Amino acid sequence: MSILAVGSIAFDTITTPSGHVDDVLGGSATYFALAASHFTQVRIVAVVGDDFGAEHEKVLLDRGVDTRGIQHKKGKTFRWGGKYLENLNEAKTDYTELNVFERFQPEIPAEYLDSLFLFLGNIHPSLQAAVRLEMERVRLTAGDTMNYWINNTLKELTETLKLVNILLINDAEAKMLAHERSLPRAARKVLAMGPQALVTKHGEYGATIFFREGAFGIGSHPFRAPALPIEEVKDPTGAGDSFAGGFMGYLASQGQLNREVLKRALFYGGVLGSFAVEAFGTERLQKLSRQEIDARFQLFRELTHLE
Amino acid sequence: MSILAVGSIAFDTITTPSGHVDDVLGGSATYFALAASHFTQVRIVAVVGDDFGAEHEKVLLDRGVDTRGIQHKKGKTFRWGGKYLENLNEAKTDYTELNVFERFQPEIPAEYLDSLFLFLGNIHPSLQAAVRLEMERVRLTAGDTMNYWINNTLKELTETLKLVNILLINDAEAKMLAHERSLPRAARKVLAMGPQALVTKHGEYGATIFFREGAFGIGSHPFRAPALPIEEVKDPTGAGDSFAGGFMGYLASQGQLNREVLKRALFYGGVLGSFAVEAFGTERLQKLSRQEIDARFQLFRELTHLE
DSSP states (O other), X not given: OOEEEEOOOEEEEEEETTEEEEEEEEOHHHHHHHHHTTTSOEEEEEEEOTTOOHHHHHHHHTTTOEEEEEEEXXXXXXXXXXXXXXXXXXXXXXXXXXXXXXXXOOOOOGGGTTOSEEEEOSSOHHHHHXXXXXXXXXXXXXXXXXXXXXXHOHHHHHHHHTTOSEXXXXXXXXXXXXXXXXXXXXXXXXXXXXXXXXXXXXXXXXEEEEEOTTTTSSSOOOEEEOOOOOSOOOOOTTHHHHHHHHHHHHHHHSSOOOHHHHHHHHHHHHHHHHHHTTSSTTHHHHHOOHHHHHHHHHHHHHTTOOO | OOEEEEOOOEEEXXXXXXXXXXXXXXXXXXXXXXXXXXXXXXXXXXXXXXXXXXXXXXXHHTTTOXXXXXXXXXXXXXXXXXXXXXXXXXXXXEEEEOGGGGGOOOOOOGGGTTOSEEEEOSSOHHHHHHHHHHOTTOSEEEEOOOHHHHHHOHHHHHHHHTTOSEEEEEHHHHXXXXXXXXXXXXXXXXXXXXXXXXXXXXXXXXXXXXXXXXXXXXXXXOEEEOOOOOSOOOOOTTHHHHHHHHHHHHHHHSSOOOHHHHHHHHHHHHHHHHHHTXXXXXXXXXXXOHHXXXXXXXXXHHTTOOO
């Protein structure tokens, strides 16, 4: 089943202990779409400038991504520059040039309106809500957000959370949103704001999914999928969006939505995140095969399951 | 089978966001022994001062711990004071008074010499080595160390590592010891120094065991046991030693040492660590039942295993 992803397309300039790249294709919609494309059809809505050429679009088209929702505007594409120093979990931003992304107004092509799955990338919560309300046939909505929106647009974000079935954020964001130090307590508070499930991402240590009592199955036990210890993290950029892409891609490829499917999706999220960081930019996600994905899924399982 | 544990007994003054306690019984040997005592007989070698009374010894005796190896010296017991602020993974030390621990020379009672399992707590690596060499019948030795010994006694530590079968340290220590940023690479380097297995602890995110090729079984795949998201971490002090106690206690209670047993031991380590932090000092470990331990083991399994 098709997923519609709304988010950013960007050109990133990245420095990590493993090297440096200039203006490589990135952005939340790009990473999400490439990751999810290994499971199902993905359609994206995003905005780019004059500097976004056919060679960039080809990266998405080669993976079968529907790019009809990309809006071409006069000006430059969103640009971000940053460094990862010793701590690969944290980027130090050198610059953020919003450019055409500053006035991004998502427009959903008519051909996209039958999408059953929706991913709301990290954009203004009011835009997220508007997209959700327009997509009347959507069965499952997942969304991302960040500290900036939590701090500056909490009221709008609170409204959006009522429209989101699964929120995917990192531990620190969950704690900030709930004003709670304990992750399980923070999770309960966030779930009370609307979502039926909350995925908190722990970077190199995997992710935990918390369920609202009775959502997607019985009880309220969380589930934790650990990540694989990675030989070399070359570039952490996009790991979270790739996680979301693997997670949602797997969900959309399944006939039903129950806890067991959501647990497997959490593993697939970790798998796609782990591939994304093995090379700079989207390089690894482009070259990936479904066979490699399933082999790593099996490896993740072996490395974490008792007999 | 009996475990001999050599380490510290201390009185800790601890402040966390949940409260404050003064001079509560602590130390690596104490936490280790209380945790391991739920699985098997534990004998300890440690040193205390005049301020260590019958009421303190009773805490250990009540759990069946053999305390004949506790040396009573003139002076005060090792004391530590510290705070955990917002980040519960990191203590800020207020003071460290080594007191009688400064001249600690482990003396092994003759009755302990038939111990088959040995845990070398975080003491000077030369003392660790001396104990290991004296324990001729030991089948498995596990050891801990810390950044202080890595920085100041690397030569002695390198010798000790040749005598240790399983090293249990945290991620940062493993990376420091190996001069490596990548955990899997650091693990390979550490394993090349002597140990057959390396357990790296990730705090609230669990632990990973890396095996030297062919050690305890076939291949060299690591195994990761995630920890449970804890409702409220009241006091992280002793979590690592409690982890080691659960890990070694389970190992010593089993007839054989193979990868499957080691994987289960990693889960039991996480279980005991998770109990330890639920109350200040050793309180929770004292009151624990084997039934509670096994129930949490099952819970850990449920929360991490796909169908």
